[in-house]
Amino acid sequence: MRLKLLETTDPRVYDDAVRNMPITSALQGWGYGEARRVLGQTPLRSLIVDEAGRTVGALQLLRKRLVPGFSTLYAPRGPALESLELLPAVADAVKAIAKPGDALLKIEPPVPLPADDSTEIPDAYGPFRRAESEQPEHTILADLSHSEDVLFAGLHSMARRNVRTAQKLGVVAGRDDDFDAFWDIFTATNERARLGAYPRAYYETLLREGNAHGGEAYIVLSRHRGKALAGGFFLGMGAGTYYLFGGSVRDDRVNDAGQPLKDSKAPDAFYWNAMLDAKARGYTLFDFWGIPRKLDEEKHSFGVFKMKLKFSEQRAWYPAYDLPLNAAAPAIVKALRWRKTQNNKRKRGSAEDVL
Numbered sequence: 022m023r024l025k026l027l028e029t030t031d032p033r034v035y036d037d038a039v040r041n042m043p044i045t046s047a048l049q050g051w052g053y054g055e056a057r058r059v060l061g062q063t064p065l066r067s068l069i070v071d072e073a074g075r076t077v078g079a080l081q082l083l084r085k086r087l088v089p090g091f092s093t094l095y096a097p098r099g100p101a102l103e104s105l106e107l108l109p110a111v112a113d114a115v116k117a118i119a120k121p122g123d124a125l126l127k128i129e130p131p132v133p134l135p136a137d138d139s140t141e142i143p144d145a146y147g148p149f150r151r152a153e154s155e156q157p158e159h160t161i162l163a164d165l166s167h168s169e170d171v172l173f174a175g176l177h178s179m180a181r182r183n184v185r186t187a188q189k190l191g192v193v194a195g196r197d198d199d200f201d202a203f204w205d206i207f208t209a210t211n212e213r214a215r216l217g218a219y220p221r222a223y224y225e226t227l228l229r230e231g232n233a234h235g236g237e238a239y240i241v242l243s244r245h246r247g248k249a250l251a252g253g254f255f256l257g258m259g260a261g262t263y264y265l266f267g268g269s270v271r272d273d274r275v276n277d278a279g280q281p282l283k284d285s286k287a288p289d290a291f292y293w294n295a296m297l298d299a300k301a302r303g304y305t306l307f308d309f310w311g312i313p314r315k316l317d318e319e320k321h322s323f324g325v326f327k328m329k330l331k332f333s334e335q336r337a338w339y340p341a342y343d344l345p346l347n348a349a350a351p352a353i354v355k356a357l358r359w360r361k362t363q364n365n366k367r368k369r370g371s372a373e374d375v376l
Contacts (some may be wrong), residue, residue, distance in 0.1 A: 024110040026067035026080060026118050035066045036235030038079040039101045040259045046098035046131035047258035048156070049081045052231035052238060053097065057083050059223045067118075069100065069111065078102040080111070084123070087356070091349060094119065096128045098156055098339065105130060109147025112344050119346050124353045126344040129154055133162060133337035142340050153358070154341035157311030163333035165300040165307050172296065180331035183289035190245065190285045194294035197242035200228065202249035203267075206242075210268025224254065224266065231256050241298060243291035248274070250287035253295065261306035262299045267291075292332050309333065 029035050032051040039049045047053065054064030062083045069078030080100040086092045100111060108130065115126055128149060134140050136159060144151050165172070173181060187194075197203075204221065211218050231238025236258035243251040253267025269288045275281055299307050312326040343354070 022107070022110045023072055024077070024107065024114045025070050026114045027070055028065065028067050028118075030066075032234035035068070035079060035081075036258070038068055038076055039081075040235055042078060042101040042259075043103060044105065044130070044132055045079075045101035045259050045261075047231075047236050047256040047261060047263055048098035049079060049096070049101045049131070050231065050236040050256070050258050051081075051234045052227060052229075052236055053256065054081050054083065055230035056223050056227035057097075059226050060219060061086070065094075069102070069107070069114065077104075077107060078111070080115075082115070082126075087124075087353065090122050091124050091353065092120075092122055093353065093357075094123050094126045094346070095155060096126075098129045098131045100128065101131070105132060105146065108149060112148045115344070116346065121347070123346050124349045126346055127152065127155065127341060128344075129156055129339055129341045131339065133160070133339060136336035136338050140338070142338060146342060149342035149344050152341050152343035152354075154339065156339065156341075158339055158341065159312050160337055160339065161309040161312055161329045161333050162335045162337050163296060163307040163309070164305065164335070165296065166305045169297065169300070172300070173293075175333070176293070177331040180289055180293070183286040184293045187243075187245075187286040187290035190283065192243060192245045192285050192287055192290040194243035194251075194287075194290040195241060196298060197240050197244075197249070197252070199242065199249065200225065200240065202242055203240045203252050203254060206249060206252050206268050206270050207254070207266055209270045214268075227256065228254070241291060241295040243287040243294070245272070245282075245285040245287055246274075248272075250285065251291040253291065255295070255299075257299070257302075257304060260304060261308060262304045263308040264295065264310045288328065289331070292328070296332065307333075312336070 036051050039045055058064060062085050065082040065084060067080050068076050069080055071077050078100050080096060083095045083097065084092050085095060134142055228238045238256050240254055241252055242249045250272050251269035253264050256263050256265055272282065272285065296307055309329040312329060
């Protein structure tokens with residue numbers, strides 16, 4: 022089968038195609054590309070059509086300039102497709118529009134593979150070969166198609182207890198327009214865990230543009246006595262919503278007698294109410310977004326993993342695949358790995374990835 026990429030500059034036409042594909046992700050949406058533009062990356066959006074002119078997919082590529090004369094093409098959690106069987110033909114279609122300086126194409130097919138011993142992760146899809154992912158490769162998912170009672174019964178007993186405690190203490194959690202409160206929580210978490218972050222303009226752009234054309238971007242906050250203590254940033258499209266950024270702050274408030282307030286369990290309330298909100302709005306896939314590839318109890322990421330695991334035990338892989346586009350590709354891959362290692366050392370004092 023031969024496929025062709027038809028570039029489109031109409032965000033609604035493009036997002037309609039992304040939203041309606043059975044294999045898809047919000048990161049292939051127009052708004053996500055606009056946020057990446059803030060980082061100096063150039064989004065390229067195309068409809069994928071077959072020989073009969075039928076749209077069988079959509080592809081957002083981010084052209085990332087490396088050094089003068091060389092760049093990479095990256096499809097974040099993409100492409101959106103009718104079937105993975107189309108991937109070899111997608112490779113040929115991208116080759117047909119790639120520039121001479123485009124050295125490498127990276128894709129992350131948005132099909133979760135169960136993270137258990139019986140799952141065989143494909144080494145290749147046609148000319149694509151298994152490679153290191155840019156988005157978190159290992160995640161936890163929740164199926165929101167079940168009833169609220171079934172979902173609650175499926176939580177870890179500690180999560181159920183903490184959610185009930187939060188309710189008794191008056192914690193309120195739900196969608197919230199207070200970006201500044203989210204930003205305070207997010208930056209405090211990053212500083213505490215020694216994590217990196219993009220400039221604030223990136224997240225503001227994603228919030229604005231993620232809502233503009235066919236998907237939605239939104240914030241969920243968990244508050245106790247009005248103070249935001251936990252929260253997160255979500256990007257949704259089609260059947261799925263994705264918890265991309267967030268965290269919590271330490272609550273050092275005291276009561277009128279000067280004694281520390283009882284732990285309000287705000288993070289647990291945040292997770293549970295974010296799931297309920299997504300379910301109420303028709304989402305059936307809830308992606309908790311990122312758990313460690315290797316578990317280490319000494320690392321901050323292990324605590325993140327344990328928290329998310331209380332709300333779902335459905336662990337999954339999203340493997341990535343590379344396609345060399347010119348002879349410079351092997352050297353480019355090595356250079357990117359070296360740069361990532363150095364960034365990790367500088368920001369966290371370790372060469373290992375957090376997720």
